[in-house]
Amino acid sequence: MDWEVVIGLETHAQLATRSKIFSGAATAFGATPNAQACAVDLALPGVLPVMNRTAVEYAIRFGLAAEGVIAKRSIFARKNYFYPDLPKGYQISQYEIPVVSGGQIVVELEGLEIPVRLTRAHLEEDAGKSLHEDFHGLSGIDLNRAGTPLLEIVSEPDMRSAAEAVAYARALHRLVTWIGICDGNMQEGSFRCDANVSVRPKGQQAYGTRCEIKNLNSFRFMEKAIEFEIRRQIGLIESGGNVVQETRLYDPDRDETRSMRSKEDAQDYRYFPDPDLLPLCIDVAWIERVRNALPELPDAMRRRFVSDFGLSSYDASVLTASFDQAQYFQALMHFVQGEAKLCANWVSGELSAALHRDGLEIRHSRITPQQLGGLLRRIQDGTLSGKMAREIFDALWSDGGEADTLIESKGLKQISDVSTLEKIVEALMAAHPGQVAEYRAGKEKVFGFFVGHAMKACGGRANPAQLNAILKNRLAGK
Amino acid sequence: MNLATTSLKQLAGALRKRQVSSRELAQAYLERIARLDPMLGAFITTDHECTLQQADAADSRIASGTAGPLTGIPVAHKDIFCTQGWLTTCGSKMLSNFVSPYDAHVIEQFKAAGALILGKTNMDEFAMGSSNETSFYGTVKNPWDLTRVPGGSSGGSAAAVAARLAPAATATDTGGSIRQPAALCGISGIKPTYGLVSRYGMIAYASSLDQGGVVAPSAEDLGIVLNTMVGFDARDSTSIQRPSEDYTALLEQPLHGLRIGLPKEFFSGGVSADVERAIEAALQEYERLGATRVDISLPNTALSVPVYYVLAPAEASSNLSRFDGVRFGWRAPQYDDLADMYERSRAQGFGSEVKRRILTGTYVLSRGYYDAYYLQAQRVRRLIVNDFKNAFTQCDVIMGPSTPTVAFGFGEKTGDPVQMYLSDIFTISVNLAGLPGLSIPAGFGQGGLPVGLQLIGDYFSEAHLLNLAHRYQQATDWHSRIPALASA
Incomplete structure (x- = not known):
C-alpha cells in the first residue's frame, strides 16, 4: 500500500528579550543556578505577573512577518499542573485567544515553493529545569529559565515528508532569527520543535492517529526522528497493529522514538483566564509601528536579489539563508558595484568555507565586507587572478589589513601590461622555434606549452586572458 | 492617655505636639496586647524589638519635622500581607515556617509613611472563612462576647481594633472579610474599589475579588489610613492608575438631597429582627441628616x-x-x-x-x-454588575445590613458550610462587582452585640462613602462604644 505522511510542527521560540515575560529577572543563558530567579519567578506567596512589553512586540513582529492576524485582544490563561520546576503550579500561556492567528511560512524544497499554513502563535512562559545528576539521589531545581518568554508557533498538518518538515523548521528558524525575535540557538534550547506525525493510505481523507515526538533539538535529529517514526507507524499498521496516540521521546543515541506517555495519561490542565493579568490589548497604531520597523523579509529580499542583481534563484536563496549573510552580501555589493555574481560566489564560497572552518558566525567574520570588497575590486579590474585573490584572502583572514597593501608587499600584482607580456612571449618564441613551427603546422596542443612557460617566466602573475590573446596573435604570426 | 478612647487622629495630633512619643505609644499598645490578647487570640506575631526600633525611627522623623499623618502610629497587619523579616502565615500551617523575604506594597506604603508594624493579626486560613474558626493559630474571640466569633476572615484585625489593641489594622476582603468582621465587632471597615490597593505581596485567595482595606473605630480614621494605603503599583497588573485623592477631604460635607437606595432583596426575610431594627433606626438617622429613601432592586442578589x-x-x-x-x-x-x-x-x-x-x-x-x-x-457575575449599574441610576448610595445576624457562637455554623457561606450574602455581590463597600457600627442587637450598617457606593466613591459614614458618626456614638474588656 502507498502511504501518505502527515506532519505538523509545534515550535517553541525563546524570545530574545533581556528580561523575563512576567518579571524583571534577566534571561541570559548559563548563569549560576537560581541566580536569575527573582521573587516572582520563585512564585513566593503574594507575587504577581506583569507583562513584558517587548515580548508582545516580538509576537506582533512575528505575526506580521508570517502574514498572520494580530488579535486586538488576547487572553492569558493558566495551565494548571504540578511539577517541581513549575513554581506556581501553573504555566501562564494563551489558550482560547492567541496573540497571532493564521499566517504561513513558505518553504523551499528542491526548487519548489511549498506554503505551510500556521494555526496560531501564542505567548507563554517557560518552566525551570530539574537537574537529576550530582545531588546524591535528590533532584535539583534551577529556576533561571522559569518565566523566560516563549512564542509557541503551531503549524497546520501541511507537511508530507520528513524533508518538508525540516525545510519548514529551517525556514521558520530563519524567519525568527531574521526579524531578531529569537537567537535561534538550538543547543541552548532557544528553538525547540515537537512534531506531530501520522500516516494514512494515499487518497484517504481522514487523518491517521498521530504521535507527538519531543526532544528534536537539531534539524538532523528531527529528520531522523520523523523518518524513524514514519517507518514505525507504517510497520505497525502493515503488521496488523494500530498506532496509539501518545507522546514519544526521540533518543538520538539509539536513533529511535520511545513512548513517554499515552493519551490516557493526558492531564486535565484546567485552563482558565488568569485573573492576575488583564486582557492583552494591541491597538492598530502599535501594529503599524511594528510593521514599519520590520526589516525586508527573506522571500522579498531573495526576489529582489534576482531582479535587481541578476542573480540566479539558487544564488539568491543561498545568500538569504540568514539575515546576517544577506546583510553581509548587501554591504559587500556596496563596495563592489555591478559584480553580484562575483560577490555571491565569494560569500557562499571562500568566505563561508573560512567561517565554517573556524566555527565563526558571519557577523564575527575576520574579514569585513569592506576588506573583501577591496579584494574583489582587484579581481574586477584584472589586477588579480582568482588564484592570487585566494592567496590574498587567506592573508587577510589570518593577518587582517587591506588587499591593496598585501598585493604590493607580496608582489602579487598581476601583469596586465601588454608590452611586458609581448616581450616575454617574443623571447619564448625565439627560444623555441621548433614548437612554434609545430603550432603553425596545426598542432594546437603546443599552445599549452607556451602558456606554461610564459607563466613560469613571470612568476605566475600574468593576466591569463591577456597572455592568451597575445600568444594567439603572435603564434598566428600577426 | 487612654488608648481605649483615643482615636487615631487624636494619637497623630498628640505625636505631632510631642505630648507622647511613638515609643511610648508602641509600648502602651504592646502592653495592652500582652495583657488582653491572650483572651482574644487576635495576634499571631508581635515583635517588640522591631516595633520599638521603628518607633525610635519615627520619633527622630517627628523631631526632624518630616513626619506625615501616620508617622509613629502603630498599625496591625493582617497576616496575609508579606512583611520582610516577619513570619507571614496566612493563618495556615502551610506557611507556619514562612518568614517573608520581601514587603507587600501595602507594607511598603506604611513603612514609607513612618507607621509602625504593631504585629500580624490572626485570620481564617488563606482568608477562607467567615468566623475565624479556620485559622491554624486558633480561633479569635469576639471582644464583645468571648463565646462568639469575631467574623472573618479578617477576624484578628477586627477584634484587635474593637478591643483597642491597635488604633487601626489592615485587612482584606474577598467576599466580605472586612465588612462582616467589622460589623460583628462593632467597628468601621472599608473595602475600596477593586484595584485601588495593590495586591502585590497580599497572599492571593481569589485574585479577581481580593482587595486590601482597613478597619478602625471611625470613618475618619479609615480615611486617614486609606490615604497611605491606596496607590498605584506597577507590580500589580490590576492596580489602577489615577490621580491621588484625599479620602478625608469630603468628610464634613452635608448630606442634603442624598438618595439612599434600599434593595428589597436585603430586607426581605433572612435578616434577624434585632438587626433589622438597628438598620431601620440608622436609616431614620440618615433621614434626619437630610437623606431620602429610594426602593431599589438587586434582582440577582440570591x-x-x-x-x-x-x-x-x-x-x-x-x-x-x-x-x-x-x-x-x-x-x-x-x-x-x-x-x-x-x-x-x-x-x-x-x-x-x-x-x-x-x-x-x-x-x-x-x-x-x-x-x-x-x-x-x-x-x-456580569448580571450582578449590571444590577448595581442600574441601581446607581436611581440612588447615590446603597444601604442595608452588613450581615443577617449579630455575631454567632463558636461551632454554630462550622458543621454546615452553606449556612456559614450565607452569612456573607449581603457583602459578596459587592466584591463580584468590584465596588467599594463600608461597614459602620449602627447600634446593638441581641445579647448586646454590635450591628453593622453597610454602605455600598459606585466605583471610586470612597471619599463620598466616608463622608456619609462620618456624618452619621458625628450624629451617633455607636462607633465610640467599646467592649467592657477593652476598658479594663
Whole structure:
C-alpha cells in the first residue's frame, strides 16, 4: 500500500528579550543556578505577573512577518499542573485567544515553493529545569529559565515528508532569527520543535492517529526522528497493529522514538483566564509601528536579489539563508558595484568555507565586507587572478589589513601590461622555434606549452586572458 | 492617655505636639496586647524589638519635622500581607515556617509613611472563612462576647481594633472579610474599589475579588489610613492608575438631597429582627441628616453566593498550587516519592475548609464542567454588575445590613458550610462587582452585640462613602462604644 505522511510542527521560540515575560529577572543563558530567579519567578506567596512589553512586540513582529492576524485582544490563561520546576503550579500561556492567528511560512524544497499554513502563535512562559545528576539521589531545581518568554508557533498538518518538515523548521528558524525575535540557538534550547506525525493510505481523507515526538533539538535529529517514526507507524499498521496516540521521546543515541506517555495519561490542565493579568490589548497604531520597523523579509529580499542583481534563484536563496549573510552580501555589493555574481560566489564560497572552518558566525567574520570588497575590486579590474585573490584572502583572514597593501608587499600584482607580456612571449618564441613551427603546422596542443612557460617566466602573475590573446596573435604570426 | 478612647487622629495630633512619643505609644499598645490578647487570640506575631526600633525611627522623623499623618502610629497587619523579616502565615500551617523575604506594597506604603508594624493579626486560613474558626493559630474571640466569633476572615484585625489593641489594622476582603468582621465587632471597615490597593505581596485567595482595606473605630480614621494605603503599583497588573485623592477631604460635607437606595432583596426575610431594627433606626438617622429613601432592586442578589462559591474556589485552587512543599512552606517530614511529597505536604499543611475550596475549584475548572460552572458563573457575575449599574441610576448610595445576624457562637455554623457561606450574602455581590463597600457600627442587637450598617457606593466613591459614614458618626456614638474588656 502507498502511504501518505502527515506532519505538523509545534515550535517553541525563546524570545530574545533581556528580561523575563512576567518579571524583571534577566534571561541570559548559563548563569549560576537560581541566580536569575527573582521573587516572582520563585512564585513566593503574594507575587504577581506583569507583562513584558517587548515580548508582545516580538509576537506582533512575528505575526506580521508570517502574514498572520494580530488579535486586538488576547487572553492569558493558566495551565494548571504540578511539577517541581513549575513554581506556581501553573504555566501562564494563551489558550482560547492567541496573540497571532493564521499566517504561513513558505518553504523551499528542491526548487519548489511549498506554503505551510500556521494555526496560531501564542505567548507563554517557560518552566525551570530539574537537574537529576550530582545531588546524591535528590533532584535539583534551577529556576533561571522559569518565566523566560516563549512564542509557541503551531503549524497546520501541511507537511508530507520528513524533508518538508525540516525545510519548514529551517525556514521558520530563519524567519525568527531574521526579524531578531529569537537567537535561534538550538543547543541552548532557544528553538525547540515537537512534531506531530501520522500516516494514512494515499487518497484517504481522514487523518491517521498521530504521535507527538519531543526532544528534536537539531534539524538532523528531527529528520531522523520523523523518518524513524514514519517507518514505525507504517510497520505497525502493515503488521496488523494500530498506532496509539501518545507522546514519544526521540533518543538520538539509539536513533529511535520511545513512548513517554499515552493519551490516557493526558492531564486535565484546567485552563482558565488568569485573573492576575488583564486582557492583552494591541491597538492598530502599535501594529503599524511594528510593521514599519520590520526589516525586508527573506522571500522579498531573495526576489529582489534576482531582479535587481541578476542573480540566479539558487544564488539568491543561498545568500538569504540568514539575515546576517544577506546583510553581509548587501554591504559587500556596496563596495563592489555591478559584480553580484562575483560577490555571491565569494560569500557562499571562500568566505563561508573560512567561517565554517573556524566555527565563526558571519557577523564575527575576520574579514569585513569592506576588506573583501577591496579584494574583489582587484579581481574586477584584472589586477588579480582568482588564484592570487585566494592567496590574498587567506592573508587577510589570518593577518587582517587591506588587499591593496598585501598585493604590493607580496608582489602579487598581476601583469596586465601588454608590452611586458609581448616581450616575454617574443623571447619564448625565439627560444623555441621548433614548437612554434609545430603550432603553425596545426598542432594546437603546443599552445599549452607556451602558456606554461610564459607563466613560469613571470612568476605566475600574468593576466591569463591577456597572455592568451597575445600568444594567439603572435603564434598566428600577426 | 487612654488608648481605649483615643482615636487615631487624636494619637497623630498628640505625636505631632510631642505630648507622647511613638515609643511610648508602641509600648502602651504592646502592653495592652500582652495583657488582653491572650483572651482574644487576635495576634499571631508581635515583635517588640522591631516595633520599638521603628518607633525610635519615627520619633527622630517627628523631631526632624518630616513626619506625615501616620508617622509613629502603630498599625496591625493582617497576616496575609508579606512583611520582610516577619513570619507571614496566612493563618495556615502551610506557611507556619514562612518568614517573608520581601514587603507587600501595602507594607511598603506604611513603612514609607513612618507607621509602625504593631504585629500580624490572626485570620481564617488563606482568608477562607467567615468566623475565624479556620485559622491554624486558633480561633479569635469576639471582644464583645468571648463565646462568639469575631467574623472573618479578617477576624484578628477586627477584634484587635474593637478591643483597642491597635488604633487601626489592615485587612482584606474577598467576599466580605472586612465588612462582616467589622460589623460583628462593632467597628468601621472599608473595602475600596477593586484595584485601588495593590495586591502585590497580599497572599492571593481569589485574585479577581481580593482587595486590601482597613478597619478602625471611625470613618475618619479609615480615611486617614486609606490615604497611605491606596496607590498605584506597577507590580500589580490590576492596580489602577489615577490621580491621588484625599479620602478625608469630603468628610464634613452635608448630606442634603442624598438618595439612599434600599434593595428589597436585603430586607426581605433572612435578616434577624434585632438587626433589622438597628438598620431601620440608622436609616431614620440618615433621614434626619437630610437623606431620602429610594426602593431599589438587586434582582440577582440570591445568586451572588453560588456565583462566588464557584469563582473564588476556582481561582483559589490555582492560586494555592504554589504551596507544594518544594521551595518554601510546610513539607511533609516523610514521603516516598514526588507525588507522595505533594500529597502529604498539602494534606498536612492545609486545613479542611481550604481543602474543601481547592476541591470545589478543581472540580468546576475540570474538563466537561468548566462551561456549566465557571463560564456560567462569569455570566451571572456580569448580571450582578449590571444590577448595581442600574441601581446607581436611581440612588447615590446603597444601604442595608452588613450581615443577617449579630455575631454567632463558636461551632454554630462550622458543621454546615452553606449556612456559614450565607452569612456573607449581603457583602459578596459587592466584591463580584468590584465596588467599594463600608461597614459602620449602627447600634446593638441581641445579647448586646454590635450591628453593622453597610454602605455600598459606585466605583471610586470612597471619599463620598466616608463622608456619609462620618456624618452619621458625628450624629451617633455607636462607633465610640467599646467592649467592657477593652476598658479594663
